[in-house]
Amino acid sequence: MRAIQVSRFGGPEVLARVEVPEPVPGPGDLLVEVAAAGVNYADTHRTEGSYGGPIELPFIPGAEVVGRAADGRRVLAPTLGGGGYAEFAVVAADRAVAVPEEVGDGEALALLVQGLTAWHILRSSARVAPGESVVVNAAAGGVGSLAVQLAKVFTAGRVIAAASTPEKRDLAIRLGADVAVDSAPDGYADRVRAANGGRPVDVVLDSTGGKTMLAGLEVLGGFGRLVTYGNAAREGRPMVDAGSLAESNRAVAGFWLRPAMEYPGAYHEPLAELLRLTTTGAIRPLVGGTYALAEARRAHEDLLARKTTGKLVLRP
Template identity: 40%
Template structure:
């Protein structure tokens, strides 16, 4: 089968198209014929050798995908060959992948493969952080950092669907305008205004009940200051690749709560993502959510997808086409 492999850590140029043996579905596994694979920051970190869970090359990147079931291993129920599915796993920059059945969710009609490939990491992350960790409720205010990113653009829609007030922070005027097109009224252009002062102004000085920090580094300290009394700050990444220096006085006097999120660890400790994935996919298929796909790049040109992501010029999701 065709795949893209990393034989040594480095820049986008180390993503090399290769031919490798076809995998087979073992007991409890599903063999998926991949049609589209999502491109994520974790893939970039893996490629560069900076990912905290990285093994040693050779490695095939790819954590999320959509495709059809090619075969099922012994003991698998709930999916059958030919069924369209969304997949969480590893090594998904490939035509075929064998993944645990617990990480494969059927897809409804009405959702395309490129859209579906964006759900297992990006949308599931935003969904779990807002609904399960933050417990966001109708009428509350949520600040979404890097709102033009994949997770950010998902989060603003999920939050709005819950009846929350969204304050979206974007890194440029162009990105702020694009986030506004998703239906967000309160958008802060961080290149033109101080996000801390703007959130204070928009909340009458009280801060937000929930802050979703998708950036990390110095932004995490900002997120703590933007939180309201008894606010909840959810930290899910450090794409800044910098330490977070904080002042504990920015959160403990407010009785604020800090929650961390890492999807792979969560699943390894017992989380079954299938029910949440099915609900998200159903809402996308019904038109309740829009999955913005910035670019669809052929598998063999995965290096171009990584270059685009690393320039941070994308708005929404980048997807590899594996057909």
């Protein structure tokens, strides 16, 4: 079968198209003929060898697929240790979720990693309460675009989108944000406060890291929460003074989806809610770009260059 393989760590240039044997499912597994595979920031970290946990070379990237099982069911599932950038992939049977025909392949993929992340950073980590103000950094991205919409569904108050270009800020407004601001770290705190009527905010959701994360921390009010769930800027992990947090009654929470999916009620239930919200039109997962399998390198390049919005999809 055709697949994309990484034989050495590096940038998008190490993604190579190869022919490999079709994977063989074990007990409790399903073989899925891949209709589409999702592209995530985590894939770029795995490719360069900077992802948490050991990674053995060579490997096939791709943590999520949608496609047909041998019995004809259309399913969405995370892959077992990667393998999604291929014509066939193996998934755990108990993780395979039926996808309504009304939900497109790209929309379904947007709900697995990005959708579950957006749901959990709002519900489980930030624990957003009705009426609270929420800042969403990278608001036009895969997670951010869903977080903006879900914040409204979860009855947050003022939703402030932060994005890098006027086009991305306009998109966030169309998705339901009350106001959008430039996400550049310089002047970020002043712009966010002004967008919230001169007041500090209750919640900041950040996947950029570095200076942007620290700027987000500046705008939190008492009992405010910042949730960090990525490091797209690749600036390293900023140090946070615990004493300063205590003195101002602020909190910083971290979120990583992979272990979170093992918690009771953290996978099937929120994913079912996300699929329901999509079928009813309450949320609109964005498909930002569709690439042929052989274009995996370009997909990673576009993602790293922040040229994209919404979910990126590879089609075998």
